[in-house]
Amino acid sequence: MVKTSVSELPKRTTRSCSLTESARKQHEVQETVEPLFPSVFSNFLFREESISLDVLLQHFPGRRSQVLEILQLIGPLNSPMIPLFVYGGPSTGKSSVVTQVFRHLNRPFVYASCCSCYSPSILFQYVLNQLFLLTKNLRNDFSSSWSCERASDFIILLKDALTQFVSVVGECSDKSDLKQSTALGDGKMIYLVFDNVEMIRHWDGSSDLISILFKLQDLLRMVEVGLIYISRAGPNCYYANIGSTEPLPIFFPDYTEDDLYEILMRNQVNPKLYSSFLRVVLKPFYRVTRRLDELSIAFQPLFEKYREQVSDPKLLPDETMNRRLFDNIQPHIAPSIDEIMKVSSLQLQQDNTGKFSNEKRSAKKFHGNAAYDGLDFHMSLSTKYLFLSAFLASRNPPTLDSAMFDSTGGSSNQKRKRKSSEASRQEKDHNLQAMLLKGPGSFSLERLLAIFQCITYVADCYPERETLDNQMYEDERSGATSDVLLQLSSLCEANFISKSASCSLEGFTRYRCTVDEIIALKVARSISFPLSKYLYRG
Amino acid sequence: MVEKKAAAAAEASVLLRRRLCDSAFIFAPLRSSPDGNYSKLKFLISNSITEACNNSVLILGPRGSGKNAVLELVLEDLRGEYQDMISVVRLNGLLHGDDNYGMKEIARQLCLEHGLLFSKIASSDDNSRFLIDMLRECGLAHKTVIFVLDEFDLFTQGKQRLLYGLLDAMQSLVSQSVVIGVSCRLDADQLLEKRVRSRFSHRKLLFVPPSVEDLQRLVERILYLPADFSSPCDFVTEFNSKLGKIFVDKKFKDVLGSVSNVDGSISNLLRFLFRVVSSLDLESGLLSLDNFKTASLSIHRHPKMENIRNASILELYLLVCMHRLEVKEQNSYNFNSIMKEYKAIHDAYKSSDCRGGNACLRAFEHLLERELISFTDTRRGGLSIEYRPVKLLVSPHELHQGLKSYPSCPVILQKLLNHETYK
Structure with a gap:
């Protein structure tokens, strides 16, 4: 049995694996809806047989000292504990070590990840659901009382649930029914594991919730409850929120x-x-x-x-x-x-915007791929021109527009560049520095349309352009701007152009092109547009 | 014999852990001191119970100094003495800081205590009227209502209607209640509005951190096993004599001193002892000085240094680049300027590992995740990561120390850092 459970375990038990595992476990529990009381208890436990210490240590190479430390701090059967704070970088095995340790100990615990429970009320409900020994669809008469939005209600309900649990466990162990006690797990302690605590910091009104979580020990005043917090961020990020029972830190260093x-x-x-x-x-x-x-x-x-x-x-x-x-x-x-390394880390994007916009994230990823795979996305020709004009509008200072897009098609630009003295080169360096710092500039819709008109006109006059294209531009220019606006909005959707907050002085939306030069050059090459000619370089 | 000993050791460790988690046990000796906070508080409350008057008091002191524990001791003892004459309402500023919900919670607890039906939909006005009525009724029945307001400072954040309501209700002659505020802010009474402050009796009890001698006495009290411990008698004597030897050792005093120097509160000591007890070797069953030493090392960590030591070499390069930019007094810089600096270093020193922009960007994101660096702006819409200005969250000294302790750190990095900082 032990052998098979080893092979069942994934190669690397990272967080995602353990999460899927716990998800699978819940699924299992939901499927086996049994009215019998004790069987529901296995909700807390891994269904699999508990594993021995040797197997546990074998699962986690390089984590030996951490596993032993956690085991020591959790302590022997029925011993109370001070809250633990497990922290370390991502994919260092924090969550899986903790859950597997409980599998080894075969003690009841509730695992709640603040990653999947993404708001306070969901987190509260999840913990309570787990604790009340039944899922929502099992018995409906409780569910109304559980919709607890406020932390104060949560504490009251949690206390109720825990006392209920403790009394049930007490009864069972009094009866010393061997079969029942194995179904319950060993011991009278119940452990609450909160994973991804660092995510809470990005929630609304987070500081209160973090304080409450870290003060659960004080608020509950129950010795039978063991608390474990798992976080990516170190304890220094929470100092302001931790109460008198500061949890004991356990550090998971990155793998060597x-x-x-x-x-x-x-x-x-x-x-x-x-x-x-x-x-x-x-x-x-x-x-x-x-x-x-x-x-x-x-x-x-x-x-x-x-x-x-x-x-x-x-x-x-x-x-x-x-x-x-x-x-x-x-x-x-x-x-x-x-x-x-190119694939941008999605996690961070979320953190930056603080929003969970799926659309945006997938777009980001897509645009990341585009950078080195060549143009693997399709755009209509006029959209490409619009895209390029947006890029130009972001990169070039608005004062230079007239110089760039006069009737000679940017040739005066070349002349100006030739006479560069020492002073002007310094100034150039300075400007370049400033541009690196500032990033792409924002522009108004009018400016974008003007540049768009200019470059399509220039492309028109180019002798080497095919007549087919020319035909298109004729149509384009005569067409209403509503088409262009539609394309602009689709570019915004694809996250090539971002809408910045509307300027309070001018009162209309400003745009900003977020793509880097490489992609812009590729797009330009695909329609053989001389982009670098129009680009102002300090 | 060995098994028996191991069993005894396990039992002992459970007993010690239980003691450490039981605040009543730890603070029990305060009962005996005649001029301690325990006696003062008990006198104050029992006085207002017997004299049938109103009172209010603030318990102030740093976190982990046992304010709540002492209060609990007092309340428990009073409950023993005056069984039906008191009822306790507990509020926590974290949970009930909002005035309306605080009122509701008071009503709920009073209903629970007196077997009344609590209505969830009662308005705030109803609840406060109910409170006044209840206080009158309790006063007529010579029952003292004790309000315990934990995290008192948080109640003062809003309009303080709750505090005003409570203290104002106490102005009437018939009511009979005590308001006890517990806070870690020493200036908690200064936060009160004028109308509240004027109704508040300015009694304050101050908790100070204990001296090293007190701590040592506490350690001894916690760790010595009782003589009637249910295991072979020689185990207890062996355990206690070993402990006695450790306690008189000068090295132990140094360890205890270093623990209390960082944080002299009792809760910190308990955490320290918990580490010690949990590392109890079940085979020998005895605590050794090494247990104390390792515990004192593991309880105080330097997360920043750990993070630096965790970083990969490329990440260290970026950190050093950022540091160089700061030394150059560039007041604002972003990923692009860091990359420029990074390239410049590689051009100057011709080092072997020069990575492309993507790998660096990834390393940069890792640094953000490790919270060694952070963006200076919050949520500027639309700017991608490369352009947002960043800042270092580690001091040059920390960076220097981190590089020093980094295993197999490239020499060039140290050189770069030293060159700039300690020229």
Whole structure:
């Protein structure tokens, strides 16, 4: 049994894995709707058989000291505890260690992640639901009283639920019914685990909620309740909110190179080959990132490339072959480091905007991909021109518009550039610096339309342009601006252009182009538009 | 024999942990001191019970100094002495800081206590009228209502209608109640509005952190096993004699001194002892000086340093670049200027690992996540990460220390940092 449970466990038990695991667990519980009282209790517990300490330590290479420390602090059966604060970087195994420790101990606990419970009332409800031993659709007569929005109601209900739990456990252990007590888990303690506490800081009215969570021990005054907080941010971020029972900190450091090697080596089909591969790639990647999730994603395509050279998968690589493989993979490493890291971390985008706009996030990702894959998105020709004019409007100072877009089509620009003295170069440097700092500028709709008119007109006059295009521009120019406005809004939707807050003085919306030069140049190349000619460079 | 000993040790550790989590046990000796806060508070409240008068008092002191624990002791003892003559209403500023909800909570608790039906939909006016009526009724029945307002300072944030309502109701002759405010803000009474302050009796009880000698006495009281401990007698004597040896050791006094120097509150000491007890070796079953030493090291952490030590080499490069920019007195910089600096370093020193913009941006995001750096602006719409101005959240000294303790830190980084800072 123990053996099978090992193989069942995912290779890396990161947070996402443990979350899916807990989600699966809930699913299981919901499916097996049984009216019997004790069976509902297993809601708290892992259905699987509890694991031994050795297996537990084996699951988490490099986490030995942390596992032992948590076990020590949770302590023997029926011993009260001071709240724990588990912290460390992402994908260092905090959540999975804690949940697996409880699996090892076989004690009842409630796991609530502030990531999936994204508002106070949902968090409260989730915890209460878990505690009241039944899901909402099991018994409806309770659900009305649970819709608790306020923390004060939550505390009252939580206290009720906990006392109920404690009394039930007490009864069961009095009866010393062996079968029941195994269903309940061991001991009279109940543990509440709050994961991703750092997310709360971005909620509305967060400081109160954090204080309340950290003061639960004082507010409940129940020795039977053990509290564990899991957070990515260190305790220094919460000092202002923590009450008198400051929780005990447990630090999960990032994995070292050896730990990563050991973790990545697990469950490999061809360990010899993979180990020789890791010896080549792990070091340079380790200098850039230490996060297991990123590394494992980065290594997958690289290993495919590495393996291509080996004809027989069963073959054991010898010294000369290693050499050959190394030579093959070496040139790929540096570019792939840069390439893999491109996908913008979504987490951060959320944090910045503080909003959960799915549309926006997917757009961001999409535009990130576009950067190195060439133009893999489709745009109508006029949209491309509009896009470019937006880019120009963002990059060029508005005062230079007339100089750039006069009838000669920006040729005067070249003349001006030629006479650069020492002083003007310094000024240029200064301007460049300022531009780096300021980022793309914002522009009004009128300016965008004016530039759009100009560049489509210039494109019109170009002798080498095909007549087909010309035909289009004729239509375009004669057409109403409503079309352009529609395209503008779709560009906004795709997050190429962002709408900034309307200027209070002028009273209309301003726009800002958020793409970088590389993409703009690619778009320009695809319609053979001389973008760099119009770009002001300090 | 060994098993028996291990069982005894486990039992002992459970007992010690239970003691550490039981504030009544820890603060019990305060009962005996005649001029302590316990006696003062008890005298004050029992006086107003027996004399049938109104009173109000503030209990002030830093966090973790046992304000609430002492109050609980007093209330428990009073309940023993005057069984049916008191009823306690507890409010917490965190939960009931809002005036309306505070009133509601008072009404709810009073209803619960006196077996009345509580209506959820009663308005704030109804509730405050109910409060006045209840106070009159209780006064006529010679029953004292004790209001405990925890986190008292938070009640003063709004219009203070709750405080005014409570204290104003106490002005009448028939009522008989005590308002006890507990706060960690020493200036809590200054926060009161004039109309509230004038109705408040300016009694204050101040809790001060205990001296090192007191702490040592407390440690001894907590850790010594009782003689009637239900295990082989020799285990208790062995355990206690080992402890006695540790307590007189000068090294132990140093450890205790270092713990109380950082934070001299009792709760900090309890956390420290909890670490000690939880690291109790079940095989020998005895505490050693090493337990105390490791606990004192693990309880005080330096999250910033840990974060620096966690950072990858590329992230360190970015940190050093930011530091260089700050030394150059650039008052505002963003990712692009950092990248420029980064490229400049690589051009100047020809170091081997120069990464592209994407990897650097990712490392930059990691730094943001680690909270070693942060944006200076909050939510400027539309600007992408590269352009938003950032700042360092670590001091040059911390960065220096972090690099020093970093395993296999590139020499060039240290050189760059030293060159700039300690020229």
